[in-house]
Amino acid sequence: MSERVPPSDARSDARAGAADEPTPFEALEAARQRLETVETRIADHGSETVEEVTTAYRNATTLLDDYVDRATGTGKENFQAYIELEGKFDGLVSGLADDLPERDAFENALEAIDKRRLSESDFERARDALVPAAAYADLLEEREAAKEELAEARTAAAKRRRTVDDEIDRRERLLELSNADLDAPVERLREPIEAYNEAIREGVREYRLEASAREVFDLLERSRWYPFVTYEQPPDELVDYVRENPAGEYTIPELLEYADYSRSKLSHYVESADELKRNVATQQTYLDGVDAEPLTIDWPPGPAGELRCRTREYRPFVARIADEETVAALRDVRLLATDPDYDRLQTAAQAVAQLSPGERERLADGRVADELESLRAERERLEEALAVDDPI
Known part of the structure; x- marks a missing residue:
């Protein structure tokens, strides 16, 4: 066997x-x-x-x-x-x-x-x-x-x-x-950035009140080609409605207001109340979210090279949306990246913002x-x- x-x-x-x-x-x-x-x-x-x-x-x-x-x-x-x-x-x-x-x-x-x-x-x-x-x-x-x-x-x-x-x-x-x-005197970075952020937020608020939804959507479409301008693109059906329907001449705040009207009241403002409600009322969260944040500068800021690229991409949008003072504020931010002390100040700002007390203790010991x-x-x-x- x-x-x-x-x-x-x-x-x-x-x-x-x-x-x-x-x-x-x-x-x-x-x-x-x-x-x-x-x-x-x-x-x-x-x-x-x-x-x-x-x-x-x-x-x-x-x-x-x-x-x-x-x-x-x-x-x-x-x-x-x-x-x-x-x-x-x-x-x-x-x-x-x-x-x-x-x-x-x-x-x-x-x-x-x-x-x-x-x-x-x-x-x-x-x-x-x-x-x-x-x-x-x-x-x-x-x-x-x-x-x-x-x-x-x-x-x-x-x-x-x-x-x-x-x-x-x-x-x-x-x-x-x-x-x-x-x-390090990180306020040399913080103050220009905060001044610009405040200006662009106010600029976008005013722009939303003045520009038609169609114009805003054209700007959003343009942002596709700028990696640092991170606007979320609108849904295709909403884009078609804003571009092809006369209601697209209204501002975004006006469209959002009309979406809350009754159909009988809304009929005085648009050709089809149902069409507006179907396209706008269902996208209120998106439309409310079209704000200045994709054009602001984070704190702490990124490395000098990133800041230069970011501000360069922001400029045509800021010039389209806001006044010359805001464009000048953005220019001041861009000049920060040319400061010989930028790397030292940026690293210090990162450290102050990112290091918790526990991390500082672990580093020290x-x-x-x-x-x-x-x-x-x-x-x-x-x-x-x-x-x-x-x-x-």
Whole structure:
């Protein structure tokens, strides 16, 4: 009789620490070890041999499952089913190679059903006889499960690597900010920016009261080509209504007011009350949101290069919407980026705005630097582990 493969040996203990919530790196290593272990066991018996025994085992159990109800009993149909089962099972066994491991398991299963009348207990004895061959099928099932686990572990490890990258960026930025001059005169940046923001907000408020909705929508359409002018584009149906209907000559505040009128009252202002309500009343949130915010400067401001690009893109819109004083205020903001002290002031402004008391404490006692070192080491481990093989 050939060497048997105990079913318990087909299961790896590489995941024994799963209850301890391993890190993504540990889970990846464990999954890879699990797959390597089962592949080694399959190789020990020969991959073709394991496949052959597994195929025979699955065919045998399928036969038993198919005939267990039909071939048990005393009727004529039961006897006919028994004859079919015995013939098919005998053919299966006869087709096995003489030196196939566990061939005797199949012979013993055939012997268990080789009788004139079968009961369910005979089928159970046949299944019990096939247990040694089942271990080979378990190996292949374990290999598939290990492949799936490895694929999932790789996904989790890659996700963790992206998270670690983000965490590293945050720690590096904190360390950058720790070098900021917190006593720097950041009001040199704040005051011009606040003056411009206040002016453009007032300018947009007045523009909404004066410009037709059609004119405003033309401006919104133009903003598509300016990445820093982040106006949300209106829905297509609303665009068509404003451009093609005479109601588009009204201002946005007027359209919003009319949308609240009764249909009889609204008929004095527009050709179709239903059309206005269908297109405007359903878009009140959007129309209310067409404001100055996409043309304001955030505080703290971005790097000098970004500020230059942003103000350059804002200018044609500000010139269209607001007065010359607002355009001049925007020009003053743009000139800030040419100040030799801009980087120092901008970093100081970022530090004051972004560093919480807890972060300042962690910077002071060295914890941020320690965290950064640990994160970089973790990223290196993850990258090395992910580079070992391709996804299964």
